[in-house]
Amino acid sequence: MKRVLIVIAVGFLLAVLPFIVSGYWLGLITQAVILGGFAMGLDLLVGFARMPSIGHSTFFGLSGYGVALAVTRFDVAIWPAVGIGLLLSLIAALLFGPLAVRMRGLAFLTITLAFGQLTWGLTTRWSSFTNGENGIPGISRPSFLWDIETVVGYFYFTLLIAIAISIFIIIFAESPVGISLLGVRNSDTRMSALGYNIHSRRTIAFVVAAAVGAMYGILNVFYNKFIGPGSLSWQLSAQMLLSVVVGGPVSLWGPFLAGSGIVILKTMLIGTTQRWPMVLGLLYVVSVVFLPGGIASLLPKVRARFEKMFRGRVTE
Amino acid sequence: MRKLLVLLILTGLVLVACSGSAIEEAATVPEVEEVATEAVEEAAPTEEAAPTEEPMAEAVNVKIGVLNPQTGGLAAFGAEVDKGIQLYFESIDYAINDNLTIELTFADTAASPEQALEQARRLVEQEEVDFLLGIVSSSVAVPLAQYADEAQVPLVVTVAGGTPVITGPDRSPYVFRTSITTGQLEPILGWYTASELGYSTAVVLAPDFSAGHARAEAFTETFTAAGGEVVAEIFPPRGTTDYGPFIGQFNPDDVDVIYAYFFGSEAIAFVQQLNEFGVTPDKPVVSPGFLTEAEVLPAMGDAALGVISATHYAPVLDFPANADFVDLNSGAAPGTYLESGYLGAQVVAEAIAEVGGDFSDVQAFLDALAATDLASPSGPFGFDARGQSVRSLYIIQVVQDDDGNYTHEVLDVIENVSQDWSP
Numbered sequence: 252m253k254r255v256l257i258v259i260a261v262g263f264l265l266a267v268l269p270f271i272v273s274g275y276w277l278g279l280i281t282q283a284v285i286l287g288g289f290a291m292g293l294d295l296l297v298g299f300a301r302m303p304s305i306g307h308s309t310f311f312g313l314s315g316y317g318v319a320l321a322v323t324r325f326d327v328a329i330w331p332a333v334g335i336g337l338l339l340s341l342i343a344a345l346l347f348g349p350l351a352v353r354m355r356g357l358a359f360l361t362i363t364l365a366f367g368q369l370t371w372g373l374t375t376r377w378s379s380f381t382n383g384e385n386g387i388p389g390i391s392r393p394s395f396l397w398d399i400e401t402v403v404g405y406f407y408f409t410l411l412i413a414i415a416i417s418i419f420i421i422i423f424a425e426s427p428v429g430i431s432l433l434g435v436r437n438s439d440t441r442m443s444a445l446g447y448n449i450h451s452r453r454t455i456a457f458v459v460a461a462a463v464g465a466m467y468g469i470l471n472v473f474y475n476k477f478i479g480p481g482s483l484s485w486q487l488s489a490q491m492l493l494s495v496v497v498g499g500p501v502s503l504w505g506p507f508l509a510g511s512g513i514v515i516l517k518t519m520l521i522g523t524t525q526r527w528p529m530v531l532g533l534l535y536v537v538s539v540v541f542l543p544g545g546i547a548s549l550l551p552k553v554r555a556r557f558e559k560m561f562r563g564r565v566t567e
Numbered sequence: 568m569r570k571l572l573v574l575l576i577l578t579g580l581v582l583v584a585c586s587g588s589a590i591e592e593a594a595t596v597p598e599v600e601e602v603a604t605e606a607v608e609e610a611a612p613t614e615e616a617a618p619t620e621e622p623m624a625e626a627v628n629v630k631i632g633v634l635n636p637q638t639g640g641l642a643a644f645g646a647e648v649d650k651g652i653q654l655y656f657e658s659i660d661y662a663i664n665d666n667l668t669i670e671l672t673f674a675d676t677a678a679s680p681e682q683a684l685e686q687a688r689r690l691v692e693q694e695e696v697d698f699l700l701g702i703v704s705s706s707v708a709v710p711l712a713q714y715a716d717e718a719q720v721p722l723v724v725t726v727a728g729g730t731p732v733i734t735g736p737d738r739s740p741y742v743f744r745t746s747i748t749t750g751q752l753e754p755i756l757g758w759y760t761a762s763e764l765g766y767s768t769a770v771v772l773a774p775d776f777s778a779g780h781a782r783a784e785a786f787t788e789t790f791t792a793a794g795g796e797v798v799a800e801i802f803p804p805r806g807t808t809d810y811g812p813f814i815g816q817f818n819p820d821d822v823d824v825i826y827a828y829f830f831g832s833e834a835i836a837f838v839q840q841l842n843e844f845g846v847t848p849d850k851p852v853v854s855p856g857f858l859t860e861a862e863v864l865p866a867m868g869d870a871a872l873g874v875i876s877a878t879h880y881a882p883v884l885d886f887p888a889n890a891d892f893v894d895l896n897s898g899a900a901p902g903t904y905l906e907s908g909y910l911g912a913q914v915v916a917e918a919i920a921e922v923g924g925d926f927s928d929v930q931a932f933l934d935a936l937a938a939t940d941l942a943s944p945s946g947p948f949g950f951d952a953r954g955q956s957v958r959s960l961y962i963i964q965v966v967q968d969d970d971g972n973y974t975h976e977v978l979d980v981i982e983n984v985s986q987d988w989s990p
Binding site: 476 | 637688692705709710
């Protein structure tokens with residue numbers, strides 16, 4: 252409950268951004284919130300259930316393609332198209348999930364990569380339907396309570412949905428199901444002996460993480476007004492996986508911070524140096540070597556330091 | 568479990584390293600932005616030197632946002648285009664006249680539409696560039712054309728030719744393309760091969776990706792319409808090094824001519840292996856110019872002799888502007904990507920001069936672009952009513968000159984080729 256309040260407080264803090272930063276920064280932050288939220292959802296799978304997926308962008312991209320194809324190929328109205336997009340991702344998750352959760356560790360990594368490549372291949376090669384590598388442009392944003400065509404309007408729209416999804420993730424993580432995931436992570440044999448169905452727990456984690464990814468995928472397609480195979484690429488999955496590791500698994504806020512931070516950092520770096528992939532790579536190395544627990548592991552340390560200082564003053 | 572995480576991180580690093588591996592090639596454009604700003608600074612004193620002539624004229628600085636891939640699979644091509652753009656602006660000292668200077672701001676698209684959009688926004692909204700120039704990848708061209716239209720910023724596309732739609736009937740008035748589309752090369756080559764060269768059966772070979780299929784299809788269409796017959800279509804995957812299994816899929820005795828679209832190292836491997844298998848020189852090869860780019864000819868050697876290509880540019884073209892261009896490139900034979908960058912820069916520079924660097928009225932700049940009439944290194948250049956270039960197409964053949972160097976000979980010229988060309 253405490254964490255839900257924190258999310259709402261952070262949401263309110265972010266809501267003043269349009270009065271402070273330029274339109275360009277607001278657009279960039281919108282993008283950062285989308286990818287940060289996506290990383291937060293992946294934390295349920297990678298952190299809580301410790302199932303390292305490198306094909307999670309499948310659900311992010313599929314929902315986007317669902318919307319784009321429904322609108323451009325079948326003239327479906329935008330809101331129903333959103334439903335179709337979500338449904339498409341959900342069906343894929345229900346197809347891939349039960350198969351993938353039987354694998355552990357590297358095998359799970361490999362099979363998620365395979366599933367990811369399957370959908371990526373489908374979108375790049377089925378040119379007559381998906382436009383192949385050229386992607387699908389010209390997707391307009393739906394009408395909402397307020398005008399979301401503008402940068403500010405879309406920022407608030409994204410923020411509202413991101414807050415809702417984050418609250419859902421926290422409630423899920425604190426529910427008995429979420430906590431049992433930690434048990435499965437720590438010792439699945441013991442959980443099994445206690446009468447928990449391991450496969451169903453892992454499938455639930457897989458599908459919930461996929462659903463979160465799908466929703467952010469929809470925000471992404473409306474943000475760019477374009478969808479291409481890049482949204483389904485394993486490179487995006489890897490970037491998200493790195494966000495979880497760098498941010499600190501199981502903390503939820505760490506992956507969010509890392510996922511959004513990488514977006515902003517990358518865009519800024521490209522503006523300053525041609526060797527931005529090297530700088531980004533070095534940062535990954537440094538953060539993993541010196542912060543093996545991720546950004547989130549800093550918080551207890553900082554807190555301990557403060558408490559020590561405080562206690563020190565009192566005894567003086 | 569901890570080990571697994573470490574393993575994951577390592578894979579992550581490898582990914583990052585992979586995406587970065589192409590920077591080596593991009594590094595041939597040294598300290599891009601510094602060059603630009605230095606040149607602007609250099610131009611500044613001349614401004615002060617001639618103040619008496621036009622005392623009222625204010626110094627104007629035009630900022631151009633250059634968007635090309637500097638990392639990823641297309642980095643080598645992006646670097647060439649960037650170099651071509653710089654080559655032109657260096658030749659005019661980054662100044663149209665004493666009061667009108669040019670500043671280039673480069674950004675990396677990595678040939679990814681999402682990244683290109685993000686960088687275009689940064690250039691336009693943060694760096695406040697006056698217009699955008701560049702783009703190699705066709706997949707980037709469409710979303711960027713859409714962005715240019717919404718943001719009302721002119722976009723001049725210098726390479727990406729695989730997407731006719733951006734200069735199609737529904738095109739944005741803000742988008743121009745100086746390069747040719749697929750429709751300005753393959754259909755003409757197909758018709759030329761059947762009607763003018765008189766070959767009636769062909770085998771078609773192209774890499775297995777969207778542009779490969781599109782080009783093969785475009786060639787086949789006009790080739791068959793002109794009475795030819797395609798006996799086999801073969802699509803080796805991208806990055807193939809051994810073309811033996813693919814060359815073995817057709818019987819050379821059954822075909823009059825081989826159509827091949829490959830580029831870069833794949834082109835070298837293909838042309839050499841075609842020769843090793845004894846298919847050439849007995850059977851003629853026709854191709855778009857990418858197969859026999861000037862840079863790859865020495866590596867191909869005798870294997871390339873006799874190959875016929877259709878191209879919008881070749882270093883041997885006999886125009887005064889081309890002689891200047893080759894001189895600027897230190898006398899080395901420029902490739903088509905270098906020429907694309909150079910031409911794009913030349914076209915926009917003319918339009919900037921026309922409006923006196925005033926971008927308060929974007930429409931005036933667009934009108935100036937539309938009215939372009941240029942003697943370019945590749946011959947006469949102009950735009951059609953939809954912002955697509957109208958240029959000559961050259962039919963060239965690989966020959967050996969008296970000094971033993973491999974070069975091209977111009978066989979034929981098809982003038983004023985527009986995107987609506989028909990035989």
